Amino acid sequence: MRTGHEVPRERRAVTDGGEPTLTASVVGASGFAGGELCRLLTGHPNFELVQATSREYENKTLGYVHPNLRGVDVRFSSPEDLDSVDVLFASTPHGVSMEHIDAFRDAAGTVVDLSADFRLDEADAYDEWYDGHTAPEHLADAAYALPELGRETLEGADLIASGGCNATATMLALKPLVDSGVITPDDQVVADLKVGSSEGGAGGGAASSHPERSGVVRPYAPTGHRHEAEIQQELGLSLSFTVHAVDMTRGAAATCHAFPSERVTTGDLWGAYREAYDDEPFVRLVAGGGGVYRYPEPKAVAGTNHAEVGFELDPENGRVVAFSAIDNVMKGAAGQAVHAANVALGLDETAGLEFQGLHPVGSP
């Protein structure tokens, strides 16, 4: 994993005398994260979307696939012929980016990859959790992007591996406990996730068809979810990880049951979470209080790059129940990628990511 360096002058957004503009492209633009990237980039003050690729929908408008983008005058083009741009966002299935990474890096000074292909530091880890890696020589260049874990490696990075949705939700809940020492690698931690159907991607199979998928509480990864690998790498925790599909389209909620070896107080926890997140523009602490929304909920952040994080202390046994909620397509994918690009290129971190979300919102 690369260490941060200064943003090269020629790749920095021009900041004198007005709005800097960088060209951007999206590879794999017909998927859900790809569509969201197109939306964010066309609304971003510093990016101009110049290419959006899709083999299946070549020459169709973006709005043909993404109805919310009907007003955007861009058509899908072939991924065979990549434009030269400042930033290329790759939003393709696992294994595709590692195959095309040379072309991606030739086309763009900064590549942000949303797949798992460059998230792990070691090629061996791919053999264990995924298939063998075909471009391991790029792994050392790649900066893992969950900006709340640290910006240093992101600033000026030219290859960014945007973190996985479920890993993001889980790490945001646990990071303050790890940083503050409340939880150590030997402590028992269970992460029980509930996620929306967009995690299955556009198209989906029989299990994703509406009659089968609606209204479910379905254990889809009881054990062995691949995102464990990046959590272990980034937080140093080996946790017990189980993911359930529930009835929403967007959203990932992590409930982490952590058993500190030493008792803590609610005050300790407030301290740890405030220390971790008080300066974070995209993290809100929500822990108890009144009203309807007393803990983190995916609904409250649907459509946004925000995460809600909160906790409760179990007086019976000292368990810390840490919650987080994100929109998996945004904070768990496209928003995180844009956030990382903003950091990498020296832009305002929140540029293009200001949407505050909706109330009420149904199934996000």
Next chain:
Amino acid sequence: MRTGHEVPRERRAVTDGGEPTLTASVVGASGFAGGELCRLLTGHPNFELVQATSREYENKTLGYVHPNLRGVDVRFSSPEDLDSVDVLFASTPHGVSMEHIDAFRDAAGTVVDLSADFRLDEADAYDEWYDGHTAPEHLADAAYALPELGRETLEGADLIASGGCNATATMLALKPLVDSGVITPDDQVVADLKVGSSEGGAGGGAASSHPERSGVVRPYAPTGHRHEAEIQQELGLSLSFTVHAVDMTRGAAATCHAFPSERVTTGDLWGAYREAYDDEPFVRLVAGGGGVYRYPEPKAVAGTNHAEVGFELDPENGRVVAFSAIDNVMKGAAGQAVHAANVALGLDETAGLEFQGLHPVGSP
């Protein structure tokens, strides 16, 4: 109903040398439309939200009720003590605005009322469709706001009655047919609407509780829906109007079955709809074509101020099936109100209303 006049110099947004800023307040800010107004105003380049009232939640933060606004540093204040502002948005139940209209107009040069209280020109019509009107002397001042019906009366208006959600959806579907003469007042028109649970407002009763309300197709206004009154006034049509509750939170979809006395062609219809809407920033024509989203759908506009409008011609009997879809909280309430204020005050029409919506989105 007043006719338009020029925006008085002192009420126009300052446009020379930077971002003009006007002060704004929201009366009834704890409701769904009120919360959405707060969101739009805090993100609007030309407005500063200086007051948001709620009797029930006085002194609580906006985020206590509207979780998406947790980052906004504004607290509800009492409606008894109104700040002097440039624009006051009133988002209160039917009957409240007419009671307080003098106070509202004293507090603000421009009042935008989202209730039905000032939508009808004639006090008699209130007696028929609602209860008796208690402030009929203001009716002549009020400009009805569905901007797509015409901006003339809105420019410079100081009392604006923002159109009803279901009326808005219906009129957007039918206006091109009326304007082009395809439909005349004697023709049979059925409007069959499907709407989300937010139309029942925050709180709701037994019928709005989740176990009873989820998954419904429920005829809630088979006949006699009050929005017929404003449709009749604005379009000159007496139509057959039936509203159903369906399982979404936001959204209103109108399917209008119109029977022209003379046969038309699909080309005629394209002509009529393009003529009506080609220059409209918030209306998209969606009529057939390929892909999944071939006709207007609330999902495609959820969270936005956009309306989708489309049609199909029934070759069997010449029936025109005209569709429209809006987000009832936005284009049907808060977005429409801000749009109208933008027009009234000489601002950019789309200011603060640029959000493009999401794909995918669950139950909007």
Next chain:
Amino acid sequence: MRTGHEVPRERRAVTDGGEPTLTASVVGASGFAGGELCRLLTGHPNFELVQATSREYENKTLGYVHPNLRGVDVRFSSPEDLDSVDVLFASTPHGVSMEHIDAFRDAAGTVVDLSADFRLDEADAYDEWYDGHTAPEHLADAAYALPELGRETLEGADLIASGGCNATATMLALKPLVDSGVITPDDQVVADLKVGSSEGGAGGGAASSHPERSGVVRPYAPTGHRHEAEIQQELGLSLSFTVHAVDMTRGAAATCHAFPSERVTTGDLWGAYREAYDDEPFVRLVAGGGGVYRYPEPKAVAGTNHAEVGFELDPENGRVVAFSAIDNVMKGAAGQAVHAANVALGLDETAGLEFQGLHPVGSP
């Protein structure tokens, strides 16, 4: 269309001295209606399910596909090798039954077909609404089954064409108006339907995937829906028919806007509906009254063979708004087929169809 005749002695259920038992098979048992048929037949006092076919799932248990049937000890078998049974239910896509009808009738004295293949009397009508018919010589034998339209042709029938789901919903709403003369063939009638995702069948395509399908109000057949053909044949009405997909799995709700040429009273309507349905075991009249459920709703009949039917008179223009709600998989398919078989074979009409449904129920 055949006229009724007496049930041949050898095909009648034995009724002396105990529970009669007939053997039954389901062709196309892996689909939604096929699975429901298996459930109904295994719980039916007079039927024994001896074969359930599925090419794709041959040798798998029924429970592999239909989780509610995990306790049923039956495996799918090949449709190539049909057992000889008393009753064969065919639940296959359009066009399959006409291809295999000779084999079906060889295998069983009574064939109940759930597809559209034998619903229309005239081969010409298939050319118009579907593709050409390949076994038109069987059309004259087939009895159309919406039992509420009349049992005469069903009693003793050996080929039964079970009515379509959307046609069933629509005809149940309108039949009392036609029978009583309130509506005549020249009167304007609009039928606006809202249906669940199970109508798209198991598997489904991109439009049926959960992220795209959830929360929709989607016009999927604005005009030209094929069920118009059977409505025209059975009720003699040419109506304006539009079908929308909404967010439920099961259910079809018809809202019919009928414009009688002569004014009627609410009392006339009560008379017409009571006359039509007072003796029907599966039809409930629901028209106004108090409480949450004041008109027909699919939720209220989910999982059952019941239909709810109701109406409202529009005092403004004399329009009759007639509602009906069914479970499309039950009253619109499997339940209707079993009901028809019960009638055809001289069994108790309600045998095996007694389930009363649930309250509350989410999205049915």
Next chain:
Amino acid sequence: MRTGHEVPRERRAVTDGGEPTLTASVVGASGFAGGELCRLLTGHPNFELVQATSREYENKTLGYVHPNLRGVDVRFSSPEDLDSVDVLFASTPHGVSMEHIDAFRDAAGTVVDLSADFRLDEADAYDEWYDGHTAPEHLADAAYALPELGRETLEGADLIASGGCNATATMLALKPLVDSGVITPDDQVVADLKVGSSEGGAGGGAASSHPERSGVVRPYAPTGHRHEAEIQQELGLSLSFTVHAVDMTRGAAATCHAFPSERVTTGDLWGAYREAYDDEPFVRLVAGGGGVYRYPEPKAVAGTNHAEVGFELDPENGRVVAFSAIDNVMKGAAGQAVHAANVALGLDETAGLEFQGLHPVGSP
């Protein structure tokens, strides 16, 4: 807690020469569990429903509140005037049964209480988990009813405390691990539950209104859920218990993360679960395998008295992930109560509880 004794002759269902019939009443019949009890009892071969009480809906038909019961000719009566019956089911909020228990027991030889009032053996435990108990003298008489934990105390019981929904789901998942010694009281066990909106009861408050409640993943009891008390009493486990509201109406799914002190194999687990449940008529083991439904899901048992139970072994750390899914209104309330009454009165255990559920079903 009482021990079982033989069913007194005069309270046994008559089983010679035909269908035995016992009279039954439901106190609190307008609630969700109360309505379900009415449905089950009217369809039960051995019970006759003679009274259903509701203060609020006195003299209304059952169908006024429960639309699925529109065909049932019973009206709510006052709870002040209880009929003398064989079995009284009390389905009232916590605290009501303890207040009226003398009247209930005077009215009926067998009382089945669905509230928490008689679930705990010790009055002290009520002081800790609930409020103080006002009728502690009945506690020793009460048999706790989760029949899968043992029938001995239920047979002939005259006061039955039907187990809580979330406790039922959790205990069904864990009982085989406890019985087989895989888990001992010192082992770490986390139970993470996902439940439907019917658990909030009919009516509900602001948090239950459809716009706020739909699409949620909402931690509603992070710690301190009262059902822990009965789990501790019945299984001897002090577990970490957290309950989330998700978007379904019916259903409770428990995911239990258990950490045995000694490693077990998948074979051990199959042995433990088969030993526990192979003879249970209402428990299905679902653990892996193919198809869409590979683990327990509430959808698969919606509307039924069945529970699905399954497990997975985490090869990384020896964790046992034990799943269960029930319909909280049925197996978690009304079905469990009828099941217990069947056992108590010597009836066929499954009588009246044969419904197999539906496929597909939306949000159950």
